[in-house]
Amino acid sequence: MMVCAGMVMAAGPMLAAPAAFAGDAGLVAKKRVAPVYPRGAERRKIEGHVVVTYNVNTDGSVSDVAVAEAVPEGVFDDAAVKAVSKWKYKPIESPVKGARAKIGFKLQS
Numbered sequence: 001m002m003v004c005a006g007m008v009m010a011a012g013p014m015l016a017a018p019a020a021f022a023g024d025a026g027l028v029a030k031k032r033v034a035p036v037y038p039r040g041a042e043r044r045k046i047e048g049h050v051v052v053t054y055n056v057n058t059d060g061s062v063s064d065v066a067v068a069e070a071v072p073e074g075v076f077d078d079a080a081v082k083a084v085s086k087w088k089y090k091p092i093e094s095p096v097k098g099a100r101a102k103i104g105f106k107l108q109s
Helices: 039-043 077-085
Strands: 004-010 029-030 046-055 062-071 096-104
Touching: 029 096, 046 077, 062 077
Parallel strands: 004 096
Antiparallel strands: 046 062, 046 096
8 A cells, every 4th residue: 555645844933734645545644743954954055855655553653764765865864764753643454564755845935
């Protein structure tokens, strides 16, 4: 089963809410932790995104978070993986493997 979720993060105190993507397949998010915008990227005004894959266990916890795509590579990877690892969903009957989320990193104007 393929599941997608997404969010756009902004540097500073205001963050955009996660955007729902087609294919959420009944997963209900209980907790979505926003990634921390890396200071170096913020100082250099770098924006980008990270696509992560992960599994959702029957208790709603997330495991096996991995970077599938990163633009630019290596800048936002750690922040995205750390944040998604802390996400929680409502318990489900069967585990979901290969869920995907695209996390955008965009500076506020």
